[in-house]
Amino acid sequence: MSNNLQQTPFSILNNKENMRFEIHVEDEVAYLEYRMYKKDIAFMHTFVPEKLGGRGLASSLAIYAFAYAKEHNLPVMVYCPYVAGFIKKYPEYKVQLDPQYYH
Template identity: 35%
Template sequence: MELNIKHDKKYQQFTANMGNEDAELAYATPSEEVIDFTHTFVPESARGKGVANKLIEEGLCYAEENGKKVIATCPVVKKFIHKNPDYQKLLK
């Protein structure tokens, strides 16, 4: 599934348009060096298709490219990082 993921710094989220609803990965920035991924949402019609994983990868790549450490408050993000050891170096 090809996704067009957009990063909205003002609203602190990565979004993918899924038709009627957007899938999103929301975050907070408790400090300049840290990004806390707080919430993942995928519309029911798009679940099970890897959408959340693509959003999470996009968010983690953004963190890495910008030298930020990651907090995974969202259990989906936490599980993704646990299953993908390459991203564990980003954890705060």
């Protein structure tokens, strides 16, 4: 994966075995789960431990996830409520949504 995905202040890894992007901080793990569906990547669920809240981890995970999808030419499906709200706040990411599922 190229360095241009690292657009956040956190080190994010793609845990392919568990199908999630992860940030490890203070013995805790924040993550955004994904699944591959046909030609798409589906963002399923975002979790940030309560003690790590307010640091921008969830938005960093979303930014990274969209960058990963773009780099790998994967249209995005959104099931995660956090990511759905993120798209409303940052509509420039809407272009990456799979038009078959979003109109």
